[in-house]
Amino acid sequence: MKRKPKSSQGEATKQTILQAAVQIVLSDGMDSLNTNGLARRAGVSVGTLYQYFNNKDEILLELLLASMERRMQKVKDAVTLSMAFKSSKEIIDRLIDALFEADSIESEKLEFLLFPWALANQPKAAMNLVHRNRESIHPLLKLLLVTKEPGLKSRDIDAVSFILLQAVRGTLVGRTMPEGKDLSEISLKKELKHLFFAMLSPPK
Amino acid sequence: MKRKPKSSQGEATKQTILQAAVQIVLSDGMDSLNTNGLARRAGVSVGTLYQYFNNKDEILLELLLASMERRMQKVKDAVTLSMAFKSSKEIIDRLIDALFEADSIESEKLEFLLFPWALANQPKAAMNLVHRNRESIHPLLKLLLVTKEPGLKSRDIDAVSFILLQAVRGTLVGRTMPEGKDLSEISLKKELKHLFFAMLSPPK
Amino acid sequence: MKRKPKSSQGEATKQTILQAAVQIVLSDGMDSLNTNGLARRAGVSVGTLYQYFNNKDEILLELLLASMERRMQKVKDAVTLSMAFKSSKEIIDRLIDALFEADSIESEKLEFLLFPWALANQPKAAMNLVHRNRESIHPLLKLLLVTKEPGLKSRDIDAVSFILLQAVRGTLVGRTMPEGKDLSEISLKKELKHLFFAMLSPPK
Amino acid sequence: MKRKPKSSQGEATKQTILQAAVQIVLSDGMDSLNTNGLARRAGVSVGTLYQYFNNKDEILLELLLASMERRMQKVKDAVTLSMAFKSSKEIIDRLIDALFEADSIESEKLEFLLFPWALANQPKAAMNLVHRNRESIHPLLKLLLVTKEPGLKSRDIDAVSFILLQAVRGTLVGRTMPEGKDLSEISLKKELKHLFFAMLSPPK
DNA sequence: TATGAATGAGGATTCATTCAT
DNA sequence: TATGAATGAATCCTCATTCAT
Numbered sequence A, B, C, D: 001m002k003r004k005p006k007s008s009q010g011e012a013t014k015q016t017i018l019q020a021a022v023q024i025v026l027s028d029g030m031d032s033l034n035t036n037g038l039a040r041r042a043g044v045s046v047g048t049l050y051q052y053f054n055n056k057d058e059i060l061l062e063l064l065l066a067s068m069e070r071r072m073q074k075v076k077d078a079v080t081l082s083m084a085f086k087s088s089k090e091i092i093d094r095l096i097d098a099l100f101e102a103d104s105i106e107s108e109k110l111e112f113l114l115f116p117w118a119l120a121n122q123p124k125a126a127m128n129l130v131h132r133n134r135e136s137i138h139p140l141l142k143l144l145l146v147t148k149e150p151g152l153k154s155r156d157i158d159a160v161s162f163i164l165l166q167a168v169r170g171t172l173v174g175r176t177m178p179e180g181k182d183l184s185e186i187s188l189k190k191e192l193k194h195l196f197f198a199m200l201s202p203p204k
Numbered sequence E: 001t002a003t004g005a006a007t008g009a010g011g012a013t014t015c016a017t018t019c020a021t
Numbered sequence F: 001t002a003t004g005a006a007t008g009a010a011t012c013c014t015c016a017t018t019c020a021t
Helices: A008-028 A035-042 A046-052 A056-083 A088-099 A102-121 A123-148 A150-154 A157-175 A185-200 B008-028 B035-042 B046-052 B056-083 B088-099 B102-121 B123-148 B150-154 B157-175 B185-200 C008-028 C035-042 C046-052 C056-083 C088-099 C102-121 C123-148 C150-154 C157-175 C185-200 D007-028 D035-042 D046-052 D056-083 D088-099 D102-121 D123-148 D150-154 D157-175 D185-200
Strands: none
Touching: A008 A035, A008 A046, A008 A056, A008 A102, A035 A046, A056 A088, A056 A102, A056 A123, A088 A102, A088 A123, A088 A157, A088 A185, A102 A123, A102 A157, A102 B102, A123 A157, A157 A185, A157 B157, A157 B185, A185 B157, A185 B185, B008 B035, B008 B046, B008 B056, B008 B102, B035 B046, B056 B088, B056 B102, B056 B123, B088 B102, B088 B123, B088 B157, B088 B185, B102 B123, B102 B157, B123 B157, B157 B185, C008 C035, C008 C046, C008 C056, C008 C102, C035 C046, C056 C088, C056 C102, C056 C123, C088 C102, C088 C123, C088 C157, C088 C185, C102 C123, C102 C157, C102 D102, C123 C157, C157 C185, C157 D157, C157 D185, C185 D157, C185 D185, D007 D035, D007 D046, D007 D056, D007 D102, D035 D046, D056 D088, D056 D102, D056 D123, D088 D102, D088 D123, D088 D157, D088 D185, D102 D123, D102 D157, D123 D150, D123 D157, D157 D185
């Protein structure tokens, strides 16, 4: 580990670099992220990059980590805060609303673009990230499903929460791409909420 | 267009190359697909690659196209063949079953790995592919929803079919990755079918 | 030597190839002359190229040789035919006129484009060609200068004929290029003839 | 492992590269100029080449430009400096002497070797170079002809200056090649000067 | 003789990383 | 700490030549 940005100045530089990286990946794809271009975009020299990161992979990994962390925290907050007192309906409303906020969508797209890379180049780290993801989000969903809708006990809660998550994530990412450009955000949110409820009802 | 499929031998060579490319992309990621390695894996020389494709991008594009085509055809068949006589339930059963067949899953994973690349490097072609996708699969879903469940008329059918598609695709891809490895295929299929039915019922 | 085009059919094919090569070199430069493109342009297969020539260099060499031969023969004829009876003026008129004919100009341009290549890649052959050139054209010029204008004896006839030749060749080639496009052919011919006469008169 | 500190050093590196390129082109022809060989000859790495030039073509173009510039400046100086006070004879003496200096000859040869390439690969730039050439050298020649020898008014001054230029350039280049090796430089200069005077005298 | 698919060495260019300043 | 010139392995692609049909 090379990084020790104890000074606030150093930490700021590091964030500048990460921000520049996000912009490049989101607008041009991660194959366009090269160290020379990143340094230029961030307004620093290549050398400086290596003051804060040991190599390029570390930058991407930190990007992925921070993005996931941000999104997870947001979901966690939305669910846990309301868990105690609210009905399933209200909890789900908050959950979907949280996921549709601008930075959540940006995070989803970033993960969508970076995950194939992580899988191939940093499989260990990718595993870890995925684990953290499951360990923080799936339990929430499962908790929601179990505590609020006890009738689901006979179902495979893991499968249900997995599918719901994939549906939401796919929808969020798809919306940012050509294929989803002309879909109404209001409809999507409404239907996703409907989908959650629908899954809670017992199968015929 | 460089291709000259004069002899059936030539066409065979081309397929060998594409198969090798699929293997490499699926096992090592598309950043590991380089022309020298591909030629070696396919058992031909680099030069031969360029006898059948103008450049590396064309190979990837053809991979993506063929994969999408295969999957789309499979779904189309499953749905249309049963459309006339069957109930929603049976049609959905066939649809999900078709999507869970081995080569469908392979196709989904390939698309998942290649799409970010296509978006950045071949945006025009990516657009086209997405269009073809929508124009063949979404209509089927919409037809299913409208003809079999007329009660849905008041809903945003585009949004519903989009979400369902994302749910299925995300589930299929997720299953092939570490995060989905321990999920039961049987449960996933059952829950996906349940999800389809659930979406057909009117919201409360 | 691989070539044995004893059949007239074979000789025709060979000429087709050479003609195609001339066209490519004149229109796109000799870096654009590759064996695959040449075969396509000539309407034969690559293999056929190697039936008539041992390698690419031989093709270029034969091109250069034939071109030079053609131009030299033309000049020789113009000069020798009139040498016996005509005045210097008439001989020079014929010489310049011959050099300005369309295929002479094409030959000059071809030589201009090919000579740098020959010098570097086939120095032995280039030497030979140059020798043949000197041995056939310079003697003519010298003969003309000496027999018709005996007053020049004290001058360096080699230098004079060399300079005259360079002037004509440079003018012919320059005319086919952007830099000479807007010059009047009539003026150029008139001035070249004047130049020849002027060189015959003794220096002040 | 070399480290280069300052920007004046950077300019030096650039000149080193260009010098190496000149040497290679002059000794082995421009087909022998490849980036790996050039880097080796210049004592730098391939990467360094691309720190100073965007691509190989830019190197060749800069070579051509610099060469032409150098030669043009030399001629300009020789003519303009003496224009005011000297006779035609003296001006021409200086002009020819200037053109026969070692680096002028090197420039001519370089242009002779590079021009066919430029014509085919950088036609726009080639045009530009030629224009600059005409706009700086031809006017000088024309000025000389018109101001010093008013009797030429009835002639096509463009044609005259064009031919003279071609004669000189052809002679300079030809001298560096096998075909001109055994000619006396003294004779050539004398005869070229004679040629200039001869062209100034009115035609019979 | 003619064909054209296959070959693979060679060449242009990129880019992550280093290190002297 | 910051800089950015320099490095060179890695990668895409071309094309002269061969040879089985």
